Amino acid sequence: MTGVEEAIAGELRLVDPGVRTSRERAERLLDPDFVEVGASGRRWTREEMLAELPAMEGAAPDGPRYEISGMRGVQLAPDLVHLTYETVIDGRRARRSSLWRRTPGPAGDAGWRMYHHQATPVP
Template sequence: MDDALAAHLQALERALHEPAVRGDVAQLAALLDDDFSEIGSSGVCFDRAAALAEIPRERAQVEIVSTDYQVVLLAPTLAQVRYRSWYVVGGERQREVLRSSLWRLRGAAWRVVFHQGTPAVP
């Protein structure tokens, strides 16, 4: 995989963790594919409309810390980004979550089409 593309996709994933992006529906919508769906670490499933409504509500409550990124190109227009994350609430690190996102290239823009969070074994 091209290092520049891997860095770009990691930066896009990290942007989804930023409070400024999470709180701005227009910025968030620009990163979520029209076909976006998510299986959250809580087990709740979201489509794009639900994610655009829910994510801005939670932005002020959490900080997201992430590490151990791996990016794999699955096809010329599809890539997987895997990593570990933690929510930090009130200065306290919460449980670790293993995350996986599928990013799809449409036109000139990469957008996340699927995301899943799975609680890590303590």
């Protein structure tokens, strides 16, 4: 699997309610230095995101789900991928951009993780 394919797979896992409600599963996908600038303009750290993710939109198995379109990726360096795409959830649309980086580590801890994410609302 290419870096772009791995990053896309990780991005899709992060919108899965089973991952959003499991701190253990979400931790494996977020880089230790993760930062997000959400559609609200709020800046999120990794710890803040992990704590709030189970209560955020898209986490309830029977609630609204993210509809993703136009996902594209570019490998910027051997260990860095940039993804862009759009989402709609509960009638709200956003353009999204993510940086994924591959980190070395012991078995089970190495791999591609989201390093930065930004969401911009679209009227």
